[in-house]
Structure formats: C-alpha cells, structure tokens
Amino acid sequence: MIDFYTAATPNGHKVSIALEELELPYEMRVLDLGQGEQKEAWFTAINPNGRIPAIVDRDNGNFAVFESGAILLYLAEKTGRLMPQDGKGRSLVMQWLMFQMGGIGPMMGQANVFFRYFPDKIQPAIDRYQGECRRLFSVLDSRLAEHQYLAGEYSIADIANWAWVRTHRWSGVDTEGLPHLQRWIAELRARPAVQRGIERPPSEVLVRPDSEEKARQFSAAARKMLETGQSRRSQKETE
Template sequence: MIDLYTAATPNGHKVSIVLEELGLPYTVHALSFDKKEQKSADFLKINPNGRIPAIVDRANGDFAVFESGAILIYLAEQTGKLMPSDPKGRSLVLQWLMFQMGGIGPMQGQANVFFRYFPEKLQGAIDRYQHETRRLYEVLDTRLQSVEFLADQYSIADIATFPWVRGYEWSGVSVEGLTALQRWMATMEDRPAVQRGLQVPKRADEASIIKGAQAMLIR
C-alpha cells in the first residue's frame, strides 16, 4: 500500500496518474496549502523540503520518497513498467523526464506565479516565463511530429509532462499551431487512468487555488 501526500497541482497529478496506470493501491492524504499543512512537523519527516507530492511505501519498510520525478522513477522501477529496462530506452525516458523537471515545470511554474498569483503585475516577468514556456512547448511539438509518445513508447516521461502542458491556458500560454502537441494531449486525455488520476484529490475552486498559491509565496 502506498500513502500519497498530494494536492491538486501538476506535480501532484503526476503521481496519482502513475499510480492509476500501474494499478497500485494507495491512500490519499490531501494537504492544504492555505493551512500550510506541507510545513507541518509530521510531513517534514517525510519530505524535509515541505513540498508535495511525497509517498510512503508501506510494503517496503515505510520507505519515503519525495520529489515528483524521483517518485515516478521509483514506482516504475519497483513494478518494471512505464520505463524500459534496456540502457538506451531507459536513458531516453530519463532525458525527457529531466526536460520536464528542469525546463517545463520551473518555467511554467513561474509563468503561473507571475500571471496568476503575484500581487503585482510585472509584465516583464510574465512575458519572459510565458515566452520560454511556449519555446519549450515547441521543442515538444517538434519531437512529437515523429513519434507518438515522448520516449517512443508511453512512459513516465509523458505522465510527468502532461499535467503541466494541459494547464497552458491557466499559464496564459498558447498552443496554437502546435498540432503534434495537441494530438498528444488528446491521446493522453483519452486514457482512463489519466482521467482518474486528474481527479485526485478533488480540485478546489479557482478562488481557493489562488489563495493557497499566494499563501505559498509567503515563506
């Protein structure tokens, strides 16, 4: 049994989707950013960085894993699914996973902050992060013009990337003209496990999302 500590964010949805795809039993612990539950003493024992998501693998000696990419790798390696075992195939998955972790996540995350949450409208910052996010989308589109999924076969790289890209409108970023990316998004949306994972936990209303995100800006 997996204990999943999460919230309705792209990083949180990565893990709920992979758990659904793998068919692993899990218990959801939804954390409130508004109440700063991610900073509680009990949760900091699981993730000293005070961020979601995190898991505790009860079947493996209560082993805790934090950082969304690390969780995806752990679960894929534990089950032997969603990541090839051959070195080249594994490397390809990890390359696109790192592209999301080091590029799309940070850049689109900052686009969200300055476009949606920051108390002042700093247009220079908004433009910088929206433009960079769009550039990264174009990299994805170029890749997906020749393959169905990012690492050829469906993998944790797709699962990591999709929850971010699907929020393009929330970030104020256009996907116009990116036909391969749009095709891939539609394919991902059609997967039943993806649909289930996106409902974990139940998404708050927009006002609550903004309030919680603004609370996270206050350290």
C-alpha cells in the same frame, strides 16, 4: 500499500496518474497547503523539503520517497512498467523526464507566479516566462511530430510532461500552431487511468479553467500564501 501525500497540483497529479496507470493500491491524504500542513514536523519527517507529493511504501519497510520525478522512477522500477528495460530506452525516458523537471515545470511555475499570483503585474517577467514556456512547448511538438510518445513507448516521461502541459491555459500560454502537441494532449487525456489520476484530488481551476470565479478565488488564496511566505522569511532574517 502506498501512502500518498498530495494536493491538486501538476506535481501531485504526476504521481496519482502513475499510481492509477500501474494499478498500485494506495491511500491518499490531501494536505492543506494554505494552512501550511506540508511544513508540519510529521510531514517534513517524510519530505525534509516540505513539499508535495511524497509517498511511503509500506511494502518496502515504510520507505519514504519525495520529489515527483524520483517517485515516478521508483514506481516504474518497482513494477517494471512505464520504463524500458534496455539502456537506450531508459536513457530516453530519463532525458524527457529531466526536460520536464528542469524546464517545463519550473518555467510554467514561474509563469503562474507572475501571471496569476504576484500582487503586481510585472509584464517583462510575464512575457519572459510565458515565452519560454511556448518555446519548450515547440520542442515537445517537434519531438511528437516524429513519435507518438516522447520516448517511444508510453512512459513516465509522458505522464510527467502532460500533467504540466495540460494546465497551459492557467499559465497564459496557448498551444495554437502546435498540432502534434495538441494531438498528444488529447490522446493522453482520453486514457482512463489519466482521467482518474487528475481527479485524485480534483482541481476545479485546472480541470475547468473556464471558471473565472474559481480562478479568482484560487489566485487570491495563492497570493495570500505567497505573501505569508515572504513575511515569514523576512521575520526569520531579522531574528
């Protein structure tokens, strides 16, 4: 049994999709990020960085794993699935997984901050991060023009990238003119395990981005979290 600590974010959904695809038994605990539950001592004992997601594998001596990419690798190696066994195949999966971890995730995260959450609209920053997201989407589109999946077979690399790319509207980035990326997004969304994964837990904003009222509420809550975090950092710096 795996204890799964998460919230309705792309990084959380990366792990929930993998757990569903791999048919691993797990118990989910949703952390209240707005209340700072991820910073409480009991959770930082699991993840010293105080971020979701994290897992504890009860069947492996209560072994804790944090960082979403590391969790995906651990689960793939634990089951021998969603990861090729040959060296070249493993390397391809790792390359496209790192593409998400080092590119897609950080750039879309920054686009979200400046486009949705930041109190002031700093247009050069919005343009910078949305433009970089679109460039990275073009890289994915080029790869998917020649391959059904990013690393040949369906793998944790697809799961990691898809969990972020599917939220492109929230980042203010479109996928028009990227037909291979659009095909891939639709194909993965049709997978039953993927559908279950993005509902563990559900996000009304990300799953139904046309809900403007939900979007406003989510943005207001996120701005409050951002401002609270900045206030706490300033307080510590003056102590």
